[in-house]
Amino acid sequence: MSQSPDPGQIIVDLAFGFILSGALATAAKLRIADKLEAGPKPVADLAKEAGVDAQSLNRVLRLLAMFNVFKEEGGKYQLTPAADLLRTPLPHTLHHAALMVTQDIFWKPVGELDEVVRSGENGMIPHFGAPFFDYLEKNKEAGAIFHRGMSSLSDLENAPIAQAYDWGGVNTIVDVAGGHGGLLIEALKCAPKAKGILYDVAHVLKDARVNEEAGRWSCVEGNFFKSVPPGADVYMLKRIIHDWKDDDCVTILSNIRKVMSPGARILVCDCVIPPGNDPHGGKVLDVLMMSALPGFERTQDEFAALFDRAGLKLSRVIHTPALLSITEAVAK
Numbered sequence: 001m002s003q004s005p006d007p008g009q010i011i012v013d014l015a016f017g018f019i020l021s022g023a024l025a026t027a028a029k030l031r032i033a034d035k036l037e038a039g040p041k042p043v044a045d046l047a048k049e050a051g052v053d054a055q056s057l058n059r060v061l062r063l064l065a066m067f068n069v070f071k072e073e074g075g076k077y078q079l080t081p082a083a084d085l086l087r088t089p090l091p092h093t094l095h096h097a098a099l100m101v102t103q104d105i106f107w108k109p110v111g112e113l114d115e116v117v118r119s120g121e122n123g124m125i126p127h128f129g130a131p132f133f134d135y136l137e138k139n140k141e142a143g144a145i146f147h148r149g150m151s152s153l154s155d156l157e158n159a160p161i162a163q164a165y166d167w168g169g170v171n172t173i174v175d176v177a178g179g180h181g182g183l184l185i186e187a188l189k190c191a192p193k194a195k196g197i198l199y200d201v202a203h204v205l206k207d208a209r210v211n212e213e214a215g216r217w218s219c220v221e222g223n224f225f226k227s228v229p230p231g232a233d234v235y236m237l238k239r240i241i242h243d244w245k246d247d248d249c250v251t252i253l254s255n256i257r258k259v260m261s262p263g264a265r266i267l268v269c270d271c272v273i274p275p276g277n278d279p280h281g282g283k284v285l286d287v288l289m290m291s292a293l294p295g296f297e298r299t300q301d302e303f304a305a306l307f308d309r310a311g312l313k314l315s316r317v318i319h320t321p322a323l324l325s326i327t328e329a330v331a332k
């Protein structure tokens, strides 16, 4: 029989949790993992290379080592499998994801989550004076950290999501707000005869990964609240519907509904929140979507209701090995 955790310790661990995010962000900002690529090093050497205080760095790394991110042995720190994922030369590095999740556009609104709960409005206007994506467009540095981090986080999940779907007979795929193109590239690998369109705003498309599956897809810029490219068999929306409140989602989905080919499918790739108290990463993400964006993670019934309002019907939910599921919709 498993022992219940000590009730007091549950509260203490939750209260101190933000310190762990701060420590991880520090290791990423100082690029400690890169500095350990050639082998273990004493903290004094790491601190000298990073230009920081050795004792303070040691205290941060000692904390992270409790979670198997870095390891101290014989007076030297070394990489662990988790710390290795922070190395920047890795094609699927999580360095940029760690910087993105801990950047101030999330950190500050979550730090004053009670205000979000009191007002029912996310914290972007109070803290940054603009809605989330408008702010990222105007603030180039914050935008670069976010979109690069999104691409890095998405790299973990793109292949398993694409591989979970049956792409038989698909000729054209539009990735609506597809960022730098990671999911579209994986989908095209699974659907060798298909061509693709990556649809997003101009300042994001300029960093699209045009050299991968080159020649099979093109970039189209635009605003999904106004229109989407017409005539595809599959429209993918990954981590998009969760960014917006219901009325906005209905506008986006209705714009797709108007122009999709007969028999086309819409694949909403987001968390599907299960009933009950069991742990699910979507419950964490949901509070982030509420804090910095007007978004929600939704249950299957909530997706079905959204689709219904947009002239669509939920046809099936495909769970994937990633946190996100594919919730498929077709015309009613």
Ligand SMILES: C[S@@+](CC[C@H](N)C(=O)[O-])C[C@H]1O[C@@H](n2cnc3c(N)ncnc32)[C@H](O)[C@@H]1O
Residues within 6 Å of the ligand: 133, 150, 151, 154, 176, 177, 178, 179, 180, 199, 200, 201, 204, 222, 223, 224, 225, 237, 238, 239, 240, 243
């Ligand atoms: C959370 S990111 C998801 C990106 C990508 N689908 C992924 O999973 O990595 C949201 C995306 O929506 C795009 N976006 C936001 N507002 C948009 C709009 N009005 N029209 C088109 N794209 C938009 C952003 O530029 C960004 O790439």
